[in-house]
Amino acid sequence: MQFVKDLFNFLSSPAIFFTLVIVLFFVALRTRRLWTDRVGTVALVAVVVYFVVSFFDPNFKKVVTAPDNVPIVGMLFLIGFFAWFSLKQAYENDDRMARGEPPAEKLETDEKVWCWPDLVYTELIALLVASIVLLVWAILIEAPLEEPASITVAPNPSKAPWYFLGLQEMLVYFDPWLAGVVFPSLIILGLMALPYIDTNPKGNGYYTFRERAREIALFLFGFLVLWVFMIMTGTFLRGPNWNFFGPYEYWDPHKLVPLNNINFSEFIWVRWLGTGLPQQWLAREIFGILVVLAYFLALPPLLARRWLNDIHRKMGAARYAVGIVLILSMIALPIKMYLRWIFNLKYIIAIPEFFFNI
Amino acid sequence: MSSEKEAVPGKVPEKAKGATPPKVSRRSFLNWIAIGWGSLTAATLVGVAATLRFMFPNVLFEPPSSFKAGFPDEYAVGEVDERWKEKFGVWIVRTTEGFFALLAVCTHLGCPPNWLAAEAKYKCPCHGSGFYRTGINFEGPAPRPLERARIMLADDGQILVDKSRKFLWEKGEWEDPESFLKV
Numbered sequence: 001m002q003f004v005k006d007l008f009n010f011l012s013s014p015a016i017f018f019t020l021v022i023v024l025f026f027v028a029l030r031t032r033r034l035w036t037d038r039v040g041t042v043a044l045v046a047v048v049v050y051f052v053v054s055f056f057d058p059n060f061k062k063v064v065t066a067p068d069n070v071p072i073v074g075m076l077f078l079i080g081f082f083a084w085f086s087l088k089q090a091y092e093n094d095d096r097m098a099r100g101e102p103p104a105e106k107l108e109t110d111e112k113v114w115c116w117p118d119l120v121y122t123e124l125i126a127l128l129v130a131s132i133v134l135l136v137w138a139i140l141i142e143a144p145l146e147e148p149a150s151i152t153v154a155p156n157p158s159k160a161p162w163y164f165l166g167l168q169e170m171l172v173y174f175d176p177w178l179a180g181v182v183f184p185s186l187i188i189l190g191l192m193a194l195p196y197i198d199t200n201p202k203g204n205g206y207y208t209f210r211e212r213a214r215e216i217a218l219f220l221f222g223f224l225v226l227w228v229f230m231i232m233t234g235t236f237l238r239g240p241n242w243n244f245f246g247p248y249e250y251w252d253p254h255k256l257v258p259l260n261n262i263n264f265s266e267f268i269w270v271r272w273l274g275t276g277l278p279q280q281w282l283a284r285e286i287f288g289i290l291v292v293l294a295y296f297l298a299l300p301p302l303l304a305r306r307w308l309n310d311i312h313r314k315m316g317a318a319r320y321a322v323g324i325v326l327i328l329s330m331i332a333l334p335i336k337m338y339l340r341w342i343f344n345l346k347y348i349i350a351i352p353e354f355f356f357n358i
Numbered sequence: 359m360s361s362e363k364e365a366v367p368g369k370v371p372e373k374a375k376g377a378t379p380p381k382v383s384r385r386s387f388l389n390w391i392a393i394g395w396g397s398l399t400a401a402t403l404v405g406v407a408a409t410l411r412f413m414f415p416n417v418l419f420e421p422p423s424s425f426k427a428g429f430p431d432e433y434a435v436g437e438v439d440e441r442w443k444e445k446f447g448v449w450i451v452r453t454t455e456g457f458f459a460l461l462a463v464c465t466h467l468g469c470p471p472n473w474l475a476a477e478a479k480y481k482c483p484c485h486g487s488g489f490y491r492t493g494i495n496f497e498g499p500a501p502r503p504l505e506r507a508r509i510m511l512a513d514d515g516q517i518l519v520d521k522s523r524k525f526l527w528e529k530g531e532w533e534d535p536e537s538f539l540k541v
């Protein structure tokens with residue numbers, strides 16, 4: 001038993017766990033056989049059994065049943081269900097269309113469905129159910145109130161509300177103005193811009209995966225891995241002093257994690273060139289600036305010429321430019337996370353003189 | 359759906375027939391409009407003014423930004439002193455050469471870090487930034503060291519800490535004599 005727990009604790013160290021999740025995500029997405037009723041049921045039972053068995057572990061139980069964290073457990077099941085459900089329907093439709101049949105939605109009705117009453121009634125019922133659940137919940141579970149707020153003492157760990165834990169996780173790797181201002185705005189604006197960037201009419205009104213596999217994979221990667229998974233990490237795996245803890249690990253406020261973070265400039269000037277850091281900030285940070293510029297300015301045309309040729313042609317220059325910058329910004333997060341975990345890299349560009357760090 | 363739509367226009371005149379609309383002259387109508395909009399504007403303005411007033415409270419329950427921190431011999435050499443942390447958010451560090459006052463405000467996003475005596479570091483509970491005893495940042499996302507406050511001796515021989523004057527390492531201000539109290 002202890003061995004299994006240790007194994008799980010070991011696997012949930014950030015770099016390993018994150019890699020596993022990414023690989024699993026892409027493999028699962030492409031494996032048609034997973035998205036059936038049978039596999040769905042098995043997965044559900046497996047997760048439930050996992051939770052029940054793990055409940056006997058006091059450390060696991062303590063974190064999972066904290067009033068703040070109960071909704072996240074619920075979310076785990078909800079998100080899992082909806083991801084499975086939509087992919088199942090998408091793959092079933094793909095099979096139907098491969099056989100030359102119309103998608104299932106076309107059989108249901110071939111006509112327009114009215115907003116009123118069809119949609120509004122469903123929404124009304126959902127609203128009632130959600131209100132009732134919330135009311136009962138609010139009565140049954142006590143609010144997790146803490147001591148009065150103070151500007152000089154904070155609870156340890158200090159966690160944002162659950163829906164911001166993804167952002168808080170980003171803040172570990174980026175400067176506040178990037179993780180707190182630029183990225184959130186980019187996420188919102190990017191989501192609003194999606195219909196103008198991706199004008200492919202395939203999949204309107206019916207589920208499909210094969211007709212737009214790349215788009216769906218990209219979107220779900222951002223949503224499931226970079227947002228939902230980060231919320232889970234922040235909820236269950238981040239403990240005192242914002243250290244990582246395995247699911248069966250005791251939240252020891254004195255856990256020692258050596259994290260000597262180093263800026264990119266120091267890597268170059270001190271470690272590789274063997275000279276000291278230049279005094280002047282531009283000279284000091286020039287390599288980091290070049291790397292970031294290359295990432296956002298040189299990489300898109302290179303990708304367009306080499307690997308994304310067809311996409312570039314279909315989208316046109318303007319759409320491609322906006323889309324690729326958004327995608328690269330998104331990918332920058334996992335890149336920075338790995339750099340931190342593997343090389344202890346702090347900032348690629350660090351200009352504390354102007355509060356500018358990337 | 360379509361039959362419902364047709365029923366609606368049929369109903370309207372019938373209802374209108376039943377109620378006798380009062381005679382409203384053009385002038386009184388405009389007067390009422392003016393009164394209505396006028397009072398709405400006035401109410402909004404009062405609301406905005408009240409909100410702005412809210413920004414300037416009559417009393418502020420904030421500790422003063424400068425305080426006396428006792429006599430120098432009350433501090434043990436090599437210690438990070440926590441007695442003013444909760445009230446003023448300041449650590450007073452006694453080194454062999456003297457004193458400096460560190461502000462307990464993380465330079466990442468402003469959370470108050472904790473002093474972990476066993477690990478000899480300040481550690482932020484929000485995103486895990488860590489600082490050495492001197493305030494220099496070494497782990498986590500904090501981009502610059504903790505800030506120091508002005509520290510000097512008052513006339514009565516007590517240590518006086520003034521938080522309104524800050525000394526930033528990255529601007530070379532830790533060299534400033536007021537950022538360090540020599541003994």
Ligand code: FES
Binds near residue numbers: 464465482486487500
């Ligand atoms: S506020 Fe201290 S690490 Fe972010």
